[in-house]
Amino acid sequence: MPGDCAPWRLMAQAVASVGAMSATSGTQISWLGQELDAHDVVMLGAGFSKAVACHFPFIDELGNDALDKAKVPKGERPMESEGFEAWLWRIGEDQPYRTAAENLNARQLFLRVSDAIAKVMGGRQ
Numbered sequence: 001m002p003g004d005c006a007p008w009r010l011m012a013q014a015v016a017s018v019g020a021m022s023a024t025s026g027t028q029i030s031w032l033g034q035e036l037d038a039h040d041v042v043m044l045g046a047g048f049s050k051a052v053a054c055h056f057p058f059i060d061e062l063g064n065d066a067l068d069k070a071k072v073p074k075g076e077r078p079m080e081s082e083g084f085e086a087w088l089w090r091i092g093e094d095q096p097y098r099t100a101a102e103n104l105n106a107r108q109l110f111l112r113v114s115d116a117i118a119k120v121m122g123g124r125q
Contacts, residue, residue: 060084062120070116076109088113 057065063084067077078087092110094103 057120062117063088065120066113066116069120070112072109072113 060083063078067084078084082090088110091106091113095106098106
């Protein structure tokens with residue numbers, strides 16, 4: 001599907017039109033069984049950025065590019081089943097099963113990868 005943004009653009013247009021209808025008509029909309037008003041925020045997940053810009057990567061693709069750019073060794077990368085987002089959260093927070101030194105090393109890795117994410121995204125704009 002690389003390069004084909006049509007399905008993602010349709011999703012973005014649908015979400016935008018619902019938001020516009022709600023904002024202009026003052027009517028309440030329902031999202032997953034919850035009534036929303038103008039003060040609610042809806043977090044959109046996988047694929048929504050594709051609707052805005054086709055060149056934006058999915059999170060695991062972004063993660064792989066950032067890990068490569070940060071030159072993170074294979075043994076320190078997320079396991080296949082974990083996923084990049086969960087791995088990044090885990091290394092960014094102190095974990096009770098790690099020593100203080102291990103937590104500092106994990107935080108250092110988090111900062112390196114975070115910097116690499118910014119560089120990867122900056123290169124895609």
